[in-house]
Structure formats: C-alpha cells, structure tokens
Amino acid sequence: MTLDTRRVGIALAGFCSFLNLYAPQALLPALAHDFRVTAAEISAVMTAGTISIALTAPFTGVVTDMLGRKRVIVVAMVLVALPTLMVALSGSVQEIVFWRFVQGLALPPVFATALAYVGDEFPPAEVPGVAGIYMMGSSLGGFSGRLIPGILTDLVGWRWAIGSLALLSLLCAVGFGLALDKERHFVRSEGLKASLRQMMRHLVDPRLIPLYAVGFGVLFNFIAVFTYVNFHLAGPPYGFSPSMLGLIFLTYLVGSATVPSIGRAVARFGRRRFVLGLLILWGIGALLLLTPAVWSILIGLTLCATCGMMCQGVSTGAVTATAKEGRSSAVGLYMTVFYVGGSAGASLPGLAWAYGGWPATVAMVLAVITAMATVVALFWRDPKAA
Numbered sequence: 001m002t003l004d005t006r007r008v009g010i011a012l013a014g015f016c017s018f019l020n021l022y023a024p025q026a027l028l029p030a031l032a033h034d035f036r037v038t039a040a041e042i043s044a045v046m047t048a049g050t051i052s053i054a055l056t057a058p059f060t061g062v063v064t065d066m067l068g069r070k071r072v073i074v075v076a077m078v079l080v081a082l083p084t085l086m087v088a089l090s091g092s093v094q095e096i097v098f099w100r101f102v103q104g105l106a107l108p109p110v111f112a113t114a115l116a117y118v119g120d121e122f123p124p125a126e127v128p129g130v131a132g133i134y135m136m137g138s139s140l141g142g143f144s145g146r147l148i149p150g151i152l153t154d155l156v157g158w159r160w161a162i163g164s165l166a167l168l169s170l171l172c173a174v175g176f177g178l179a180l181d182k183e184r185h186f187v188r189s190e191g192l193k194a195s196l197r198q199m200m201r202h203l204v205d206p207r208l209i210p211l212y213a214v215g216f217g218v219l220f221n222f223i224a225v226f227t228y229v230n231f232h233l234a235g236p237p238y239g240f241s242p243s244m245l246g247l248i249f250l251t252y253l254v255g256s257a258t259v260p261s262i263g264r265a266v267a268r269f270g271r272r273r274f275v276l277g278l279l280i281l282w283g284i285g286a287l288l289l290l291t292p293a294v295w296s297i298l299i300g301l302t303l304c305a306t307c308g309m310m311c312q313g314v315s316t317g318a319v320t321a322t323a324k325e326g327r328s329s330a331v332g333l334y335m336t337v338f339y340v341g342g343s344a345g346a347s348l349p350g351l352a353w354a355y356g357g358w359p360a361t362v363a364m365v366l367a368v369i370t371a372m373a374t375v376v377a378l379f380w381r382d383p384k385a386a
Contacts, residue, residue, distance in 0.1 A: 006121070009179030010130060011137030013114035016077050016172035017107050018141035020084055021049055023165055024100070025227055026150040026245040027158050029234040034158075035093045039231045040350035046227055048097040050219070050342035052104030057335035058199055060108035069117040070182050076109035077173035081166040088163035104339075111138075112332045117180075119320030119331075129263030131317035139309050143252035144168075146226075150246020158242075199329040207322050208330065210379035211315050214275070215334050216341035217372035218312050221282070221365050223345030225304050229289065229297075232358045238294065251302040258306055262313040272380040275314055279373040282307035286365050290358075311372075312338075 024031065024045045032042040083103035090096045111134075118130045145165065152161035202208055226249070233240040233248065240248075265274050285303025288296050316334065323330030352360040 005179050006181065007130060007133050009176050010114055010118060010134050011140075012172050012176045012179065013073060013077070013110050014134040014137030014139075015141035015144070016080065016169055016176070017111045018138045019145040019168060019172070020080055020103060020165055021053075021107060021145070022046075022142050022226070023084075023145040023149050023162060024087075024096075025230060026146040026242060026249065027153055027161070028227065028230050029245070030153060030158055030242050031093070031096075037093055039228070040347075040354055042093065043227060043346045043350050044097050045093070045100055046223060046346040047343050048100040049104040049107075050223070050339040050346060052101040053108055054336045054339035054343060056105055057108040057112055057339065058329060058332040060112050060332050069113050069120070070177075070180055072109050073113050073117075074173055074177045076106050076113075077169060077176060080106040080110070081169040081173075084166040084169060085163055088159045088161075088166070108332065108335060112335050115316055115320055115331045119323070124321060126263070127317050127321050131320065132262035132313045135262070135309050135313040135316075138312075139252045139305070143249045146249040146252075147246040150242045150244075150249075153242040153246075199333060202323060202330045202333050205322075207381070208319060208333075210375050211318050211322070212334055212337040213375045213379075214311060214315050214372050215338040216344075217368045217375075218308055218315070219338050219342035220345035220368050221286075221304070222308050223342045224349040224361060224365050224368075225286070225289070225301070227346055228349055228353055228358065228361045229301065231353070233294075233297075248298065248301060251298060251305045252309075254302050254306050258310065262310055262317070265310075266314060266317075271314055271318055272376060275311055275376050275380065276373060278307040278311050278314075279369055279376065282311070283366060283369045286362055286369065289362050 028039070028042050028045070031045065032039060035042070080103060083099045083106065086099040087096055087103070090099060114134060115131065118127060118134065122130050148164060148168075149158065149161035152158075152164060229248070230240075230245050232238075233245060268274075269277070281303055285300045285307065288300030288303065291297060291300070316331070319330055319334045349361045349364055352364045356363075
C-alpha cells in the first residue's frame with residue numbers, strides 16, 4: 001500500500017466517527033417538535049453520545065495498546081452501524097438517548113486508535129499533517145452527517161435519514177479495511193496493569209494536561225455553537241427548515257480545505273503562537289454570530305468551524321507526538337476530556353439559552369475561548385522550547 005492510500009484510510013476513520021456523532025444536530029428542532037420537548041430536553045440526544053465516549057475512551061486506549069490497531073478499528077466501524085439503525089427505529093426521546101449512548105461506546109475504538117496508528121506508523125515530521133488529514137475526514141464526516149439527514153428529513157422523514165447513515169458506516173468500514181496496511185511499528189503493551197500505569201502517567205504529565213484542557217474547550221464550543229444555532233435559525237425571524245439547517249454546515253467545508261495545512265503552519269509559527277492566533281479569530285467568529293444578517297452569521301460559523309478544527313488538529317497531533325509510549329491511552333485520555341467538554345457544551349449552554357437565549361449562549365462560548373487562550377499562553381510549550 002502506498003502512503004497516500006494509508007492517508008485515505010485515516011480520513012475514512014475520521015469521516016465515519018463524525019458522520020454519526022453529530023448527525024442529530026440539524027434535526028433537533030424537528031425532533032423536539034415531534035416528541036413535544038424543549039430545546040434543553042432534546043439536547044440530551046447529543047449529550048448521550050459524548051458522555052459515553054468520555055467514559056470509555058481511556059479504557060479503549062488501554063485495550064488497543066494490547067490488541068493492535070487496524071482490526072480494532074474495522075470491527076468498531078462495523079459495530080457503530082447497529083445503534084445508528086436503532087436510533088432510526090426509536091419511538092421516544094428516551095430510546096434515542098439510550099441508543100445514542102450505545103453508539104458512543106463504539107466510536108472511541110475508531111478515532112483514538114486511528115490517531116495512535118498515525119503516531120506509530122508515520123515519521124514524526126509527518127504526524128501533524130496526517131493528523132490534519134484525519135481532521136479533514138472528520139470535518140467532511142461532520143458536514144455529511146448533518147447535511148444528508150437534513151435534506152432526507154424534508155424528503156422522507158428523519159427515520160430514513162438516520163438509517164441511511166448506518167449504510168454509509170458499513171461502506172466506510174470496507175473502505176478503511178482495504179486502504180490501510182496492518183500496523184508494522186506497533187509495540188504491544190505488556191499487559192493491562194502496565195497499560196493502566198502508563199495511562200496514569202499520561203494523566204499527570206504536565207506536558208499533556210494543557211493539551212487536554214484545550215481539547216475540553218474545543219468540543220464544548222463546537223457543540224454549543226452548532227447545537228443551539230439550529231434553534232436560533234429555526235425560530236423567528238429566520239424559520240429555517242431541516243434542509244436549510246443542514247446546509248449551514250457547508251461552513252465545515254472551509255475547515256476541510258484548510259486543516260491539511262496544519263503541519264506547515266505549525267512548522268512556521270510553532271504550536272503556541274499558531275493556536276493563540278486561531279483563538280483570536282475564533283472569538284471574532286463567535287461575535288459575528290450575534291449579528292442579525294444570515295450572511296454574517298454564516299461567516300461567523302465558518303470562522304468557528306475552521307478555527308475549532310485547526311485547534312483540534314494541532315492539539316491531537318501534539319498528544320501523539322508528546323506521548324512516546326502508550327499512544328492509544330494518551331489519545332484516549334485526550335478524547336475523554338474532549339468529550340466531557342462536548343457533554344458540557346450540550347447541557348450547560350441549555351441553561352444559558354433558557355436564561356438569555358442566543359446572546360447568553362454566545363457569551364458562554366466567548367468565556368470558554370478566553371479560558372483556552374489563557375491556558376495556551378501560560379502553559380503550552382513548543383518542542384524546541386521544552
């Protein structure tokens with residue numbers, strides 16, 4: 001297999017994960033209407049998936065450090081299709097929440113192991129760029145997971161829309177299995193106890209903790225913005241339909257185009273300076289979300305999506321480069337914190353929304369961006385300075 005083919009496989013892993021994870025976002029107003037629940041109540045559909053990922057991601061890393069990479073990813077990509085189908089067949093919000101939780105259990109073996117594969121199988125100088133390709137696949141998956149159900153919901157209903165994603169997941173599993181070679185540089189962990197000790201070392205590593213903190217903020221803001229903007233634009237004066245809400249995720253495509261340049265940007269500016277610049281642009285994008293014009297809101301969403309994806313690409317690449325051993329467990333811990341942030345981003349902004357609507361939700365996002373910038377400025381160090 002060529003190096004380019006392996007990169008396609010890594011992109012497919014990211015695509016499959018985020019195709020499923022964020023799929024209900026554009027459908028939330030329709031689901032809330034069908035099941036007669038509030039915005040804060042239906043947001044549990046998003047929280048369920050992210051909290052199950054947060055609970056299992058580090059242990060997934062421990063297991064894959066013992067079992068290997070490729071076969072774990074392929075099996076998980078196949079398994080994720082089942083709860084996706086069951087979501088489409090659910091008869092209540094509670095059932096959807098349950099199957100979304102189960103779905104989340106199958107996702108960490110995909111993305112945590114894929115990023116560990118990148119750290120194992122690619123030269124260190126190429127890791128940021130390949131992590132960027134993973135993020136490109138993730139952004140395309142996130143876009144497709146929102147756009148496809150949004151359009152199909154208007155045409156055939158949300159059940160068929162979600163069901164179509166189960167088929168796409170199976171196709172991704174086949175493509176991934178054909179694209180990637182079996183790992184060649186994987187070093188099997190000495191056992192469960194050794195892996196757990198390694199994970200605990202990662203948990204207290206002062207080089208990794210600031211990276212984990214930024215991961216928390218990245219998904220907090222992603223979920224907060226791209227969940228509650230649906231309610232903002234579905235309400236007056238905009239009145240967006242599910243298809244129109246799905247189309248706003250075209251903003252993801254800009255992120256998909258720019259994320260592969262992460263490696264060059266990090267090499268030129270350094271991690272710390274580059275991410276600080278991204279966070280400033282992210283704050284500007286969040287402020288644009290408060291403007292009334294749709295075109296201005298779309299520019300704000302584009303900045304939020306692009307800066308968030310690039311921050312994620314830098315921080316995940318930094319984790320794989322920093323953790324010299326037990327990369328799956330290091331990435332798994334990162335993903336735990338990342339998805340705890342996502343769970344908080346689905347629930348806490350609901351309180352802000354109930355209290356002060358969209359402006360209060362955006363204010364919470366700006367506060368988190370400020371906290372992230374503080375962590376990066378004070379605690380991030382570039383490799384040469386370490």
